[in-house]
Amino acid sequence: MYKQEFNRVLSLKHLLVYGLVLMSPLAPFQVYGMVAKESFGMVPLVYVIGTLVMLFTAMSYSRMSNVFPYAGSVYSYVQRGLNSHVGFIAGWNILSDYILAPALIYMFAGLWMTGIFPDIPPYLWSLLFIVITSVVNALGISLSARVNMGMFWLQIAALIVFLTLSIKYVFVDGNGTGGFSVTSLFQGDVFNFNFIATSISIAVLGFIGFDGISTLSEEAKNPQKDIGRATVLSVVMVGILFFVQSYMATLVYPNFENLDSDMALFDISKEIGGQWFYVAMIIVNVLSVGIAVTLNLQTAVARILYSISRDGLLPGSKFLSKVHSKYKTPINSILFSGVVSLIVLFTLSIETIVKFVNFGAVTSFMFLNITVIYYFIFKKKQRSLKALIIYLLFPLIGFATTLFVWTGFDKITYMYGFGWLLAGLIIGAVQSKGFKKEITFKDM
Secondary structure: OOOOOOOOOEOHHHHHHHHHHHHOOOOHHHHHHHHHHHOOOOHHHHHHHHHHHHHHHHHHHHHHHHHOOOOOOHHHHHHHHOOHHHHHHHHHHHHHHHOOHHHHHHHHHHHHHOOOOOOOOHHHHHHHHHHHHHHHHHOOHHHHHHHHHHHHHHHHHHHHHHHHHHHHHHHHOOOOOOOOOOOOOOOOOOOOHHHHHHHHHHHHHHOOOHHHHHHHHHHEOOHHHHHHHHHHHHHHHHHHHHHHHHHHHHHHOOOHHHOOOOOHHHHHHHHHHHHHHHHHHHHHHHHHHHHHHHHHHHHHHHHHHHHHHHOOOOOOHHHHOOOOOOOOOOHHHHHHHHHHHHHHHHHOOHHHHHHHHHHHHHHHHHHHHHHHHHHHHHHOOOOOHHHHHHHHHHHHHHHHHHHHHHOOOOHHHHHHHHHHHHHHHHHHHHHOOOOOOOOOOOOO
């Protein structure tokens, strides 16, 4: 049996906030301009479609967390629900997402800070964020949860100010559209399959992060109940937040063609609140991304590394599976994640990391949805009408939408992605003696 090495201190509230912060309530600030131009200004509709689409994969995570309440996310679910060797490949694949994503976010945060402090090199800010998140993570999940809560309320407070200023700008001062408008919600002349396809592509990648909740199963007080609930609720709640702020932005500035692709919502913030609010929103977003998101990403990757190493499937497994005796955290996996981010910071481009992250996340979603179908329909033979809807239809929709996104990657992304998978196959073959040595499943 697995030894319970982590502290079970996380409630549903903590798990929900973790997921929300990982996806970031203010995420539209990073992509609004691009999404607006791709969707003819119908950004709110894109987020509605995205929320509905991602709910199907979120429900698949919920189903598997109910029966397998272990750290490791897709690795644990596919390993136990489908096949142990396929589970390792799924776990290795999701590492390409989680182990590189923190470095990507550190880079973005460092670049944004140069907009306020141009004389300080961006890599120095990135180094600072790496140190902060590594220390907080190493000192225990309770401290991480408190930092999460603070960062969550900081973003909510900023969002409330943004919405208040937007309402005044439009409905009191009569600027922008001067009132409610349905143009950003639906335009029949441009709403077609291509629009839906583009929306799904943007939305799936924009909602990446909710799956990280499942990595905290062994630190949750009631994992079989709360992990699944938090996963689904986080997608619904962040979808609502995305919709509300993007809809108000379309009322403030309906001429989407003139928006700056990178700074659109920041420019809108300046329009409604002046220079002080513009700078404040940049700072809040930097803190939200540079500390909050990276803190949670590092938390997730450390648990995945720990989970796979606990089964002895990675080189250096004994080192990576070590848990700190006092703080009850996977200390070496946390430090290893920080070192990887540091190396990546100076060796890989943002474009390269994005390709790894996108391939890893979307492929992992596909693995998971297939596992739900196999485990419940074929292995457990649950074939009532209700079971066919929950365990067959919903996962099929989740698989189809993520497959659609997967088929849209460019050749370079496939090269990176399949190269990573090949490395995983080689490591898996060596560790399992040619895939002949089965993993013995353990319970808590």
